[in-house]
Amino acid sequence: MITDVSEALMTKWRDIGIKEGLTMNPVFPGVDLAPAVTPPEIAAHLRDILDPVYKDVLQRETPEEYILAPSPQAAWDIIAQREYPEDPKALEFIWPDLDGHWFSHYYIWVDLYKELGLDILKLYDVYARTRTLDIIYPMTKYCVVSDTPRNIKTIQKGEFKVLHCEDGMALNYADGWGLYSLNGVRVPETVVLTKPEDLTKEWIQKNFLGQVNVDVCREIIRKFSIETIYKFLDAEVLDTVEMYIDSDQVLYESAASLPKDKEVKMLPYELVMLRLSKEIVHPYLRMENASLPGVYHLEAVGRDCRTVREALTFRNGTSELPKTLS
């Protein structure tokens, strides 16, 4: 029976659970990818600080052996080398898995039961200790148990937290493996570690012009500024156009046709010639993200484009402008 006392205790331990990380909010939205391959029919348990109590639990699934690895990546590398020597990418899946901290859910209720003076099964102590684990992949032959990352650095973006660190890895494990990320975009190490004062034309040619991912390019522009890139690549502006979107995302090509009863935002477009090398000068379209004010994109367009309109026609594959843009 729920009494005032037990209800107060439940509230107390619920709050503790939330504080300790028991939340369903994803750090990375949309990471629940389906497996690309069938998980291998092998069992192993990988963790560098294995505690006997975990073995007791995991051995119930009869693993054949334990392999120690300090990060999930190192664990997958070992399994891939053994099981898929011809195709090491075969293990690039991240589901199914269990999150270690989910087990702390049980521990919260154990604490509650203890405070209520109720008897608790001894096994619940096991669940309590799984709070120190990260992702768990239970399979028939292998069971990959990951240590928790040493650092996770995030920034709030709308309703989500995304990985972000401007001077180092945004996420890293004890063995040194990790990744660099700016505003939730996974970027090469050099994008994070290169300081603006150390920027060179060669760096831009290699890391910006050679980058095919628009999100990475966006973050390079955001970090080093469009003006800096223009300066290093001897930019020559060919055409500028102002377009507009209203609060319903309807796009207007000129100010003459703007609605009077809606809020309107101006979108600047610019076509610029950039000197990519001694021999090559190429047109690029600079545009502001319609949904992220202050975020700019700079994309190569067809080499014959000389106006913003031609560049948009090339980019969109049609001569008409979109009805709505977001």
Next chain:
Amino acid sequence: MHFQQGDVIFERIEEIPSEAQQIHGDKSQEVMEGELTGHRHALTGMHSVLFQLAMEKFLLVPEKAEKEIVVHEEHRPTELPPGKYAIRQVQTVDPIQAHKDEEERKRAVRD
């Protein structure tokens, strides 16, 4: 007529190719996914249907749906009226390669 959300374009078409197959399962709502962000352009309605033919995707927003709303973590929602759409990404070029190709073409002409 087309509608644009970030780098994804929804272009009205007359018919979806008859060879296109309906997408089922986990990917049935996923229009496109970012390579490095995990962000997705995703359908929110219950009635719209995604189709795939080779690398191309198509969308059917039936009349009974009234509209389809496509969402993305970084972009404002895009409303699509009932109709048939071809889905494609905006295009860019590798300028270095483009100039190389042009030089080779010029050389070929000269030869």
